[in-house]
Amino acid sequence: QKEVEQDPGPLSVPEGAIVSLNCTYSNSAFQYFMWYRQYSRKGPELLMYTYSSGNKEDGRFTAQVDKSSKYISLFIRDSQPSDSATYLCAMTFTGTASKLTFGTGTRLQVTL
Amino acid sequence: DAGVIQSPRHEVTEMGQEVTLRCKPISGHDYLFWYRQTMMRGLELLIYFNNNVPIDDSGMPEDRFSAKMPNASFSTLKIQPSEPRDSAVYFCASSFLEAAVETQYFGPGTRLLVL
Numbered sequence A: 001q002k003e004v005e006q007d008p009g010p011l012s013v014p015e016g017a018i019v020s021l022n023c024t025y026s027n028s029a030f031q032y033f034m035w036y037r038q039y040s041r042k043g044p045e046l047l048m049y050t051y052s053s054g055n056k057e058d059g060r061f062t063a064q065v066d067k068s069s070k071y072i073s074l075f076i077r078d079s080q081p082s083d084s085a086t087y088l089c090a091m092t093f094t095g096t097a098s099k100l101t102f103g104t105g106t107r108l109q110v111t112l
Numbered sequence B: 001d002a003g004v005i006q007s008p009r010h011e012v013t014e015m016g017q018e019v020t021l022r023c024k025p026i027s028g029h030d031y032l033f034w035y036r037q038t039m040m041r042g043l044e045l046l047i048y049f050n051n052n053v054p055i056d057d058s059g060m061p062e063d064r065f066s067a068k069m070p071n072a073s074f075s076t077l078k079i080q081p082s083e084p085r086d087s088a089v090y091f092c093a094s095s096f097l098e099a100a101v102e103t104q105y106f107g108p109g110t111r112l113l114v115l
Helices: none
Strands: A004-006 A011-014 A019-025 A032-038 A045-051 A054-058 A061-066 A071-076 A085-092 A106-111 B005-007 B010-013 B019-024 B031-038 B042-050 B053-056 B065-071 B074-079 B088-095 B110-114
Touching: A004 A085, A011 A019, A019 A085, A019 A106, A032 A061, A045 A054, A045 A061, A071 A085, A085 B042, B005 B088, B010 B019, B019 B088, B019 B110, B031 B074, B042 B065, B042 B074, B053 B065, B074 B088
Parallel strands: A011 A106, B010 B110
Antiparallel strands: A004 A019, A019 A071, A032 A045, A032 A085, A054 A061, A061 A071, A085 A106, B005 B019, B019 B074, B031 B042, B031 B088, B042 B053, B065 B074, B088 B110
């Protein structure tokens, strides 16, 4: 079993829909949780970064962490075609990039 | 700043050939990372450097892989001899502030195909 599991998709939604992307993990020692967006043929870029449990909101994006269930989510409100990308979850014990464990990514397509 | 620069962007080679991937980190960043991304395994850290010194190479899959950082503005990842299972996208990233996640930036990647 992988340390971090993520449904690969693809997930296709119409423009304006609310999108829910999820990851589960097995190691309860993870403390920092990230979501990256990766456009086709580009490198990942950090989208959301949360510490421990709870919610964090940034514009149309909300990251949610439930440590008791070992489950993290990314919600995208009012999805746009420009949100079409692969979304990677990642987590670490320390907050440093040297110890990141990534999910395999979920491909999202937002259609007009 | 132009961001992290990688070359070549695409490489097609035959099994057994030597492959060299290149990276120029963002100026002022003192950490450099090499990752490999595949559909099956996702993004995996191969090796990272701090101030040009390799700190952790435990992710390097085998002796066929080697990485160097001769100065603060240049790093190479070499595969010799290459094998079809090395086909992947290789990313370089750089960061500062003790490699804080929020300071890390990825390059565009090199797409490697070994026939």
